[in-house]
Amino acid sequence: MELIFGTGNHGKLMMMKDFLEELNVDLIGLDDLAGVEESPEESGSTPLENARMKAEYYYRIFQKPVFSCDSGFYIHGLPEEEQPGVHVRNVGGRRLSDEEMTAYYSGIAHRLGGKCLAEYRNAICLIMNSRERYEYEGADIGGGSFYLVDRAKEQKEEGFPLDCISVDIVTGNYFVEGGQLQCFDSQKEGLLRFFREAMQKTEESLQSGRPEK
Structure with missing residues (x-):
């Protein structure tokens, strides 16, 4: 199954490919496709609203299964x-x-x-066809809380600028040192569960003989 990930961020594409490796999908990023000349509107007030806007935009262009993600960043103690x-x-x-x-x-x-608790709240919108759409914004795809600190390590990967000031609460390791592995494991399980359920529901819908609009 070919699945378009609505992102031009190579780092995020590779991370998602790793997350979904065990599924039977061929994950494609926007850089591998022609026809994307403009950026979708991202005027939503929540991650889910933005994820929905992006997925709808790319589905209108490609008319193929596509998903988009969006994140919100929240810092404990900040007004x-x-x-x-x-x-x-x-x-x-x-x-x-x-x-x-x-x-x-x-x-x-x-x-x-010098340090404070922070977290990402993530959301995803997957459009399989004109009838089948799935959305999710549960805590299990967010990765949990971590420390945001004022002493930066060397940044290693473009597109993840806060990893060099993000520290795992349990191990004390910076994300750029592998400290994000526990967060990644949580995200991976949450995303795999989401995609499995969405693909199963889509298959059941097709088998029931309900035509697309």
């Missing part, structure tokens, strides 16, 4: 009006580079005593 939420990369009307993101969020950690 509600300062929470990055779905605007983690956009601050003060500017889209931050990886380096600027690291500097900005390490500065927040410094304000909060």
